[in-house]
Amino acid sequence: MRLLFLPYNPVTDSHDIDETAEESPQQHAARVYHHKAKSLKMPGLRGQRPSADLDPFNAYCLPDQAQMVHEMLDHAVSYQWSLFAADDWPGSLLAAKKSVMDTAIRSPLCFYTLVYTGAAHKAFHQSPSVDNSKSAVLRLTSKPEAIKSLRIALQSKASALSDEVVFAMAMLAIVSCGERVTAAEKREKRTMSAQQDGQFYSSQEYEWRYMRAVVEIVKMKGGLHTIWLPGLAFALASFDIHTSIMFQRKPSFPLLMPSSPVISSWPTSHLGSVASQRCPNLATGFDFLADLDLAPALKLLHVLRDMRGLIITFDSYQRGDRREAPPIRMIIFARNQNQHELLTLPDLSEELFSSSSSSVHAAKNPTLLRKCRALAAYELCRLCAFVFQVTVLLPNLHDNIDVTIPYAERVKRCLQHATTTDVCLRRDQTYPLLLL
Numbered sequence: 001m002r003l004l005f006l007p008y009n010p011v012t013d014s015h016d017i018d019e020t021a022e023e024s025p026q027q028h029a030a031r032v033y034h035h036k037a038k039s040l041k042m043p044g045l046r047g048q049r050p051s052a053d054l055d056p057f058n059a060y061c062l063p064d065q066a067q068m069v070h071e072m073l074d075h076a077v078s079y080q081w082s083l084f085a086a087d088d089w090p091g092s093l094l095a096a097k098k099s100v101m102d103t104a105i106r107s108p109l110c111f112y113t114l115v116y117t118g119a120a121h122k123a124f125h126q127s128p129s130v131d132n133s134k135s136a137v138l139r140l141t142s143k144p145e146a147i148k149s150l151r152i153a154l155q156s157k158a159s160a161l162s163d164e165v166v167f168a169m170a171m172l173a174i175v176s177c178g179e180r181v182t183a184a185e186k187r188e189k190r191t192m193s194a195q196q197d198g199q200f201y202s203s204q205e206y207e208w209r210y211m212r213a214v215v216e217i218v219k220m221k222g223g224l225h226t227i228w229l230p231g232l233a234f235a236l237a238s239f240d241i242h243t244s245i246m247f248q249r250k251p252s253f254p255l256l257m258p259s260s261p262v263i264s265s266w267p268t269s270h271l272g273s274v275a276s277q278r279c280p281n282l283a284t285g286f287d288f289l290a291d292l293d294l295a296p297a298l299k300l301l302h303v304l305r306d307m308r309g310l311i312i313t314f315d316s317y318q319r320g321d322r323r324e325a326p327p328i329r330m331i332i333f334a335r336n337q338n339q340h341e342l343l344t345l346p347d348l349s350e351e352l353f354s355s356s357s358s359s360v361h362a363a364k365n366p367t368l369l370r371k372c373r374a375l376a377a378y379e380l381c382r383l384c385a386f387v388f389q390v391t392v393l394l395p396n397l398h399d400n401i402d403v404t405i406p407y408a409e410r411v412k413r414c415l416q417h418a419t420t421t422d423v424c425l426r427r428d429q430t431y432p433l434l435l436l
Contacts, residue, residue: 068138069115076118077101079125083196083238084231088327096231103164103229109153112146113168120178124200128183139179146172161221163229166214170236173210174201191318192335193395195328202396211243215252224253234333241336242394244343245386246403248410251343259337260302263309267324268316275316275324283308286381292374296346300382303341307385310335310393335393342385349379349410352417376418383411 077100084096103110119139123132150168153159175181181204188199214236218224224233237253244251268275289301310331317325325331352375355368387407390397397403 068134069142072115072118072122072135072138073104073111074118075122076114077104080118080121080197081231083201083235085196085329086231086234086333088329092231096229099229099231100167103167107164107168109146109149109168110164112142112149113171116142116146116178117171117175120175120181121197121200123181124184124203126183128185130183132183136179139181143172143179161217163227163232166217166221166227166236167229167232169210169217170214170232170239173207173214174204174239176207176210177205190395191328192314192332192393195332198396202399206243211239215240218253224256238336241339241343242397245339245390245394246397246400248386248406249343251340255337255340255344257337259306259310259334259341262330262334262337263306263313266309266313266326266330268313268326269309273324275312275321278315279312282311289378289381292377293370294374294378296348297374297378297381300345300378300385303338303345304381304385306338306341307388310338314393339389339394342382342389345382347379347382348375349414352376352379352414373418376414379414380411380418383407383414387411 077097081093081096081100085092100110100114104114116139119135119142123135123139126132146168150165150172153162153165153168159165184199184203188194193199193202218227218236221227224237227233227236234256237256240252263269267273270276283304286301286304289297289304313325314331317328317331319325352372355372355375387404390403390407
């Protein structure tokens, strides 16, 4: 809803307010309104609202801005924060939008950052036929102002660890090349890729120095739980998990909450549910992990069983079964926690390689042979779980060969060690279906 403020001067615009007046204030307001509405229909004037209509009270920290600045700011506040909502409750997204608007009102740093990222976001989602030349100029001018404001804020003890700095630095890190953003050639239709504006965020060139700085600032603040800006902690945790999968490293932040209680609370997780009955044997082939006499293997089995619940629930959602399946945002939230649990499992590949290449041949030492086979099975299952996550549950990364090729190379190396004449995993009847 937009408000149109109409000036009224009783001295010059109409007669005194009495019964004999030729034009009352209400009549004058109606006349001015219809005159403006008619002028907006004239060629060349349509859509050219004065900036005062967008910010009539000069509420922003930087008043008297051009109309396009206000339009991009309005777009940023209205459409860019679906990533900040961890659930489908309307209040969650509204709280994020309100807080973002508040930061733009009081902080020049957030004001310029929102104008810059909002213009990039709108350019990405607009039709390729739209002329974005003015938007490109605005992005070129607002980005340096945002970076300048960030430097000033970082030099102040009062603001260096503020949520505004964390928010602005994270957005500038994600949309580091927003001045080069163009309209998407096709719209993402895969559910997990399209949700929470995944297509936009996964298409950006990140400034990793800024992202590392964001992590350090949050740690200096005391952790994600010290961030008051609604949804920002959830968004940072999501980016931390997804970039950890990209670079095959441990997450920088601790787990927000275990995935198991969330997944088990859904009707789809009940054994008698229609969703569970569709695929009763899903993931049962990993049960041998419990017999490996390897503590991390048992933890991996728990993670895989939770992943099974995610797959069943997501399949139910895709089928349109809203009676059993939870909202997609809850599925994504649980997916992120499950991915965090998978990332924190120990990497035993080096132990596998050193054991299998030992001077003592595994074939001549039953204990060493059993250990090598257990390590090989564990690593293959762990790495393949990542491959499945990237392929099905986080498909935005599947399109990035810089992510998929390193995983493929690691799986290949593990397979080579698992199928050597010394280890020869195929001969062990504990894993009859693992290498099919």
